[in-house]
Amino acid sequence: MAYDSFSILKSSAVPLPIENVDTDQIIPARFLKATERKGFGDNLFRDWRYDKNDQPKADFVLNNPTYQGKILVGGKNFGSGSSREHAAWAIYDYGFRCVVSSFFADIFRGNAINVGILPVQVSPEFLHQIFEAIEKDPKTELEVNLPEQRISIVATGAYESFDINGYKKHNLLNGFDDIDYLQAMKDEIVSFASNR
């Protein structure tokens, strides 16, 4: 089992209503020098979170104790740029298990699922509703229901369905990963390779 399984997550959320949040913002390249997967959460959004003297910037949402939770809600085109999985590791290590946006960059979306973070893509309208609900009440809870592929704003009952393919859903629900799957079909791969 590669990571914690994911089923239903009910939590308040941290809003980041900025578009095109790229992976260089999520984790700047100078923090990619570890050779083990630990401690990346400390540098999540490093340059938005801390000033050049490493002091927390009061106006950044992660430094505002009003906003807490296991769900990060970002603007359109979240995770664009570099393929660094470190971005997903940083988000996971910080404590998020789900990222909600109206649009995800491809590589980030794949990396997120591979490390056990559920990327939930919603319509721009529903994203707006979520941001509004959090603005009104920072403690407002979202419920992300993977078995039913549904995300809802608990207080209002508003909800939307989201897509995920059956294979990845099964993996997340059970904490399986692709390597388990591929190891089990090694003979088929070797035979395929020998015909190339």
Add this chain to the structure above:
Amino acid sequence: MSNTPSTLFDKVWDSHVVRKIEDGPDVFFIDRHFIHEVTSPVAFLGLETRGIGVLFPERTFATADHNTPTINQHLPVEDPLSANQLLQLEKNTSKYGISHWGLGNPKNGIVHVVGPENGITLPGMTIVCGDSHTSTHGAFGAIAFGIGTSEVEMVLSSQCIMQPKPKKMIINVNGTLGKGVTPKDVALYIISKLSTSGATGYFVEYAGDVFRNMSMEGRMTVCNLSIEMGARGGMIAPDQTTFNYIEGRDLAPKGADWDKQLAYWKTLKTDEGASFDQVINFNASDIEPMITYGTNPGMGMGISKHIPKAKDVEGGVATYEKSLDYMGFAEDEAMIGKKVDYVFIGSCTNGRIEDFRAFASIVKGRKKADHVTAWVVPGSHIVEKQIKDEGIYDILTEAGFELRQPGCSACLAMNDDKIPAGKYAVSTSNRNFEGRQGPGSRTLLASPLVAAAAAVTGVVTDPREFL
């Protein structure tokens, strides 16, 4: 054989599917896998933890590039964390029998430069690397794209990854490019029209006169930047230009094997009547030398134009204003004449010989502006040698430039080549994200010609003045 017309992309993709999973991704076979020091150590650690090995070590190639210094490469690397990553790469590759071109190796250089120049990258292949600019290799008619570290571990252990097949987009650019308009400008133009998310979910084929008439170096620049419009990758059908480039390279097929492969490569093109999910057409004559003014590669414009007004831009005004504020620019300003502090030529985007030829064509007989710090960084030792052999080194030296040693350098500033906070850099690299070239750095993406013009005048300058 089916008679249904198919695309270049379909031909290559479909021939690499080991298994189709219902309501899931394809199990996708990878011919060649590049690794580097930054995104591979955790993958090797994963193999150890699971107690599994490398299935086909001969299909993986390692080079050190991301965090390496670009001066004094003969000395031990000073930064202990970088030194450790380099050491891990050496240990891991040696343990599993993977070829490794580390610092000091004459074949060392940026992964997306050394793959093609050594004949590792070939048409019709599937190629991945833990680096989003792996799209570069699509210039040869390969399906090439960046992957995360979990996928690096998959490729090492099973030579496969799990990928849903992307949708297909074709971008046609026809006509003749104007004076001073380079492949970099073509790519920045397309990205400015499509935005950084315009091709997300797609794999792109570039077609039309402009790409047919382009050199392999130029095609690599274009394919390299595919990821900057959100596409997983981009590819160009191989032709005689491609075959001429590959023939005779160190690891390229030879003799009867060459003939056999060449016959296959010649089938790699989109059939007439094949369909795409999206077709986009541009005219070459609409493209000017480009420059970016904001904090993503989609925020680019013709160098003679003014910065767009927030109200005319798609997307959120707040995000746009945040971006201009970071850059210290205002809407409707001209870019021409803005002071430049740093110039960087290099990277997997523009670190090949043709880029240095273009740069030299403008700096020849001129002098670097005194206040400009310029970093001239070849993409590999082979490019470095070409620069010296062709006399470009002398032109650069006479103009006051210093040639550094190969690596990714200031493109992502993992080494000491960092642009200081608040300073402006005209850069031939691929990303102008906040802090990309060092905390607080401000990046203007442009072609080698625009970089050269800025380096000699010290301000943003239209390179056509010098041509």
